[in-house]
Amino acid sequence: MVSKRIQKALEGNSAIRAMFNEGREMAAKYGEENVFDFSLGNPATPAPKALNDAIRDLLDEADAKGAAGSLGIHGYMANAGYEEVRQAIAENLNERFGTKFTAHNLVMTVGAAGGLNIIFKTILDPDDEVIVFAPFFGEYRQYAANFDAKIVIVQPNLETFQPDLADLESKITARTKALIVNTPNNPTGVIYKPQTMEQIGAILEKKQAEFGTDIYLISDEPYRELVYDGNKEDFLTKYYRNTLVGYSFSKSLSLPGERIGYVVVPDEAADAEELIRGIEISNRTLGFVNAPSLIQKAVARCLAEKTDVAFYDENRSRLYEGLTKLGFTCIKPEGAFYLWVKSPVENEEEFVNEGKKFNLLMVKGSAFGCPGFVRLAYCVSHETVEHSLPAFAKLAAVYGLDK
């Protein structure tokens, strides 16, 4: 007696989460240290020390104030979140990116997943189209389906994994309501350069004029701060007027379990006022109500903090170099914590299954709308990377890559 949608979901379910569970079973069987689980994007670095200290301070300050103090950190606030938290984040963004936001432009959300869903609920009617660049985070499919909208997939350049902009232009229709951009990218680790973003902006402007519509560019930004090799943190609202941002602190502060992020609606976006109010209403009516209260206040005190990017950079170099040397073809990651590897055989599920024989857990590219590749999440310990290399060597040998 479950719904038809959920019946279907029970058959499919998330390849990533399934792999996560499989990994835990393998770890129980073979020992944690003998399983090389590259399946889940679960940060490996601890939250900055300042986070727990901020929470302690908030508790102490609240206790000193009695009942009002408790209600001030655990009670209801406006559905958009605490005004002072939103203002602090707005000012931090302005300082870093030269924007001009105020608290009014922000809605605090239950992570980026919550943020994307309330944006979608606010803008999507049934049969609207949302464009995504393959390969893409598979959950976008579910989020669009929640509102009966369709995902339209734009192909990548299979050498660089930059989006094919000619394909983008050809896929925009009068029903296109949004384009999701995720840079630094999950699953490829690629960053879309300023020039690419400018070109995307120009295409969207042109198509808006052609169809007389508004097309929102939704920037899904959980990896904004995870950039390597001198790449700069970027903020996409400057490239295109109708840009909405969905941010998460999950990766930048290593607290994915806490579900805390925000949405930004710039003043210059079409119907900005209605969007902001619609997003607040959606936050309430989808059942989020508001982002968790105490952690809202805690992250507002940690805006100058960042996770240990050098830790991931070390994994990135070691894994990229190690696998390339073994004969695998990899896209060199510029950001995030994923390595995108070409499967030595066309059907990458075969490759994933072969990897399991050596206790290597990888996620098939088809989970990201891009078969023929696999994703390795290198948000693991240095030891896991190091000890996985002999297993990858054995896997390379299966396919004769070492010849």
Place this chain on the structure above:
Amino acid sequence: MVSKRIQKALEGNSAIRAMFNEGREMAAKYGEENVFDFSLGNPATPAPKALNDAIRDLLDEADAKGAAGSLGIHGYMANAGYEEVRQAIAENLNERFGTKFTAHNLVMTVGAAGGLNIIFKTILDPDDEVIVFAPFFGEYRQYAANFDAKIVIVQPNLETFQPDLADLESKITARTKALIVNTPNNPTGVIYKPQTMEQIGAILEKKQAEFGTDIYLISDEPYRELVYDGNKEDFLTKYYRNTLVGYSFSKSLSLPGERIGYVVVPDEAADAEELIRGIEISNRTLGFVNAPSLIQKAVARCLAEKTDVAFYDENRSRLYEGLTKLGFTCIKPEGAFYLWVKSPVENEEEFVNEGKKFNLLMVKGSAFGCPGFVRLAYCVSHETVEHSLPAFAKLAAVYGLDK
């Protein structure tokens, strides 16, 4: 360019939240102490001291463990929540209510609002029917609409505000997927007695047999522990096999901003296994992903704690007696923290507006599907109750109730 649904919502929006904002504007204008805001169900008592202490202990324990400690309180876990948290809650319920749950029967949720939405997503197909007992929490309409289901309203007995069971029986159809029960009730404060629950169970059993369907009774339980006058805390799974529970710690631990609750699916419910897996999937795909992590662990350490029920009881007595003495007709609350008052004029919006002239903020009954009445949320300070009585006296005089 917002969606059609949101356009409509922008026109309507929540009467309660609108009143909340109005109250804050009035407080700024007239001074906090001169505005009697009975509009929002925002707890007035602080969280038990044990809660902040539990959070401190969790932080200290995590810090002592280093990176693993941080990831253990702020990192991802299974979408259903921490196993040990669910097990602790299951054991607490078993002890108190003689049930036989394990961690497997529970999914931790982003409050009861999150819980109801993921239950709805799991069981509802478009055009399915969800029965509610008037008066009811207005957000149920939105939650059902999220999944294109219809709300079917069963009328109350207008003297006792117990549900009209003959009306319930007549409203069940082959498309009835669920009945929501909320006891102690928002907005009436009424408790449905064991005998009523048994009768409801019998009607549902009969109708299931008649239509060859499964009908889930969904118990929305944010007020479970707020009972007065020797009423006992009750747990509804024992009255009917297909009972699902959506619980929130918002009121019992005074932390509504933290968004923490759980769903219970008993083993004996139809398709229990599919329901549990479907609810986990819905938790992920609707964008909640999981209930906030640190606060999950904190509430698990506070299961023996309870907010100061005596505080609300004092407000209840004072307000009920005060208003009754002034000539208002009130339903005597048995639980929760709401007083349900008959409007002296048929159109209760007139009455609400008249109240505002005396800085009294009440919510119109039509927001709960039951015009002709208003709701007073007495989760306010004793002073607010006390100082509101002269204002109510003036309001009574307007309608000649004092004669």
